[in-house]
Structures are given as C-alpha cells and as structure tokens.
Amino acid sequence: MIERTHKNYYPLMLDLAGQPCVIIGGGLVAERKAEALIDAGAAVTVISRAWTPRLEQWSRDGLVSLVRQSYEPGMTQLENALLVFAATDQAPVNSAVRLEAQGMGKLVSVADDPLHSGFIVPAVVRRGKLVIAVSTGGASPLVAKRVREELERTFGAEYEEYLDLLQELRVQIQSSVREAAYRQQMFKAMLEWQLLDWIRSGRLDSFIKGQMIERIKVDPTVSGIERLGVWLREMADENGET
Structure with a gap:
C-alpha cells in the first residue's frame, strides 16, 4: 500500500470556548499553541516537566492549567480533550501521544509532522x-x-470598525425586512458606500454612524440604501473629499 503524501484538508472554524484542549510539551511551540487556544477561549492544559516563563505566567493568571510531569499513556487529560497537540522536541514521544489520542478517536496535531496529524493550524x-x-x-x-x-x-485595522458597523446595520435590516432575497440586495448595495475610505480618513464619527442607523430604520429598502450612499458622497464633497 502506497502511503499518501498529500492531504485535501477541510477548512473549518471551531468554537472552542470552554472546550478542553491538551498540549503535551512546554517549550516555545507549546507556548504558541497555548496562546492561540487562550485567545479562542479554550480550557487549556499543558503537560510537561518544564515550561516557558510565559506559560508559567499564564498559569498564575488562571489562563492555563499546568501539569508538571512527562507524558504517560492513560492520562485522564487526554481522555477528556477535544483537541490534542503533541508539541515536545522528542519525535518518539510525539508519536506515542498521536497513537494514543487517535486510538481514542481524538483529533491530534503533531509538531512538524502534518502528514500524520489529524489537523493542522x-x-x-x-x-x-x-x-x-x-x-x-x-x-x-x-x-x-x-x-x-x-x-x-x-x-x-480599519476592517475591524468596518465589520462592527456593517453587523449593526445588518441586524437592523434583519429585524425590519422579512424577505431574505431582498435583504441580500440591500447588503450588496451597502458595499457601494466606500465606508473603508471613511474609516481610513477618520471621518466616520459617531454622528455619521448614528445617521446611517437612523436612516435605515426609517427607510429599510434598497432605494433607501442607495440614497444613504448618495448622502455619504455629498457629505464627503462638503468636506472637500472625493
């Protein structure tokens, strides 16, 4: 049997809030994995006899749980984990972690070994x-x-403010317009506003945002969206912007 050398991965966004994730290893690779998992809100456990200073600090801050011991088969932390990361600097240990985790039906990522990993980051x-x-x-x-x-x-960085505003406007439209196809027309028309230029120039202040929200409340239609775009262009012209 020929071992495959390429995988067609399935892209997926996981909600890890409160989900148990285990990292075997306490070095810089483990630290990077832990940082991303902390940002995702996961319940992170790191198993190693030694840790980086940042992992130690995160433990004191209550962001990770540290287990000071080497990996051993049969650890309960692996049994309860949703995701397992084998991140030691010892290939035999990483392989043992992988085999045990996969035997329990766990998704496991092995450092520097994507071919044998169940997922990659x-x-x-x-x-x-x-x-x-x-x-x-x-x-x-x-x-x-x-x-x-x-x-x-x-x-x-302007995309953060841009999407926050679009989401607020989208929620307003969803509460006012029942027909999904018509809502999509409105959302498409909103993309013609050139809001990113407003944000980059610092002109999208609370007054402008408030006016946009209010005008959509009053006229939740495609033509209303288009008129709002005209108003935005007129406001830009008044300020000497194009």
Whole structure:
C-alpha cells in the first residue's frame, strides 16, 4: 500500500470556548499553541516537566492549567480533550501521544509532522470579526507566513470598525425586512458606500454612524440604501473629499 503524501484538508472554524484542549510539551511551540487556544477561549492544559516563563505566567493568571510531569499513556487529560497537540522536541514521544489520542478517536496535531496529524493550524490574520486563514497543507510554513504578512498589509485595522458597523446595520435590516432575497440586495448595495475610505480618513464619527442607523430604520429598502450612499458622497464633497 502506497502511503499518501498529500492531504485535501477541510477548512473549518471551531468554537472552542470552554472546550478542553491538551498540549503535551512546554517549550516555545507549546507556548504558541497555548496562546492561540487562550485567545479562542479554550480550557487549556499543558503537560510537561518544564515550561516557558510565559506559560508559567499564564498559569498564575488562571489562563492555563499546568501539569508538571512527562507524558504517560492513560492520562485522564487526554481522555477528556477535544483537541490534542503533541508539541515536545522528542519525535518518539510525539508519536506515542498521536497513537494514543487517535486510538481514542481524538483529533491530534503533531509538531512538524502534518502528514500524520489529524489537523493542522493555519497562519491567521485577524481584524476583529474578519479572520483569514492561510495554509500550505504543511508544505511550507514559511510561505504561509509570507502570504499572511501580505494579507496583513492589505487588510488593515480599519476592517475591524468596518465589520462592527456593517453587523449593526445588518441586524437592523434583519429585524425590519422579512424577505431574505431582498435583504441580500440591500447588503450588496451597502458595499457601494466606500465606508473603508471613511474609516481610513477618520471621518466616520459617531454622528455619521448614528445617521446611517437612523436612516435605515426609517427607510429599510434598497432605494433607501442607495440614497444613504448618495448622502455619504455629498457629505464627503462638503468636506472637500472625493
């Protein structure tokens, strides 16, 4: 039987809030895994005889649980975990963790061994609610990092405010307009507003936002969205902007 050398991964966004995740290993790789899991709200347990200073600090802050011992088969932490990360600097230990976790039906990620991992963690760009994941399927993490850096330059901090406002307007429209297809027309028309330019220039203040919300409440229609776009352009012209 020929061992496959390529995987077609299924992209997935997981809600890990409160979910138990276990990391075997206490070095810098484990630290990076723990940091991302903490940001996702997971219940993180790190098993190792030694930890980085940051892991120690996170333990004191109540962000992770540290178990000071080497990995041993049959640990209850693995039995209860949703995700398992084998992140030691010893390939035989990582392999043993993988085999045990997979035997229990767990999803396990093995450091520097994507071929034998049940999942891999992509490079990520975060701008508030905007999350862009980049993966090379384990072929070249450095290429994934470079692509992520290019995306970070393209999608700046303005996207966080942009999506926060669009979500607020979207909720207002959903409460006022029942027909889903018509709502989609309204959402599409909203993209013509050039709001990102307003945010980048610092002109999208609380008054403008309040006016936008109020005008949509009064006239929740496609034509109302288009008129709101005209008003925004007129406001820009009054301020000498194009």
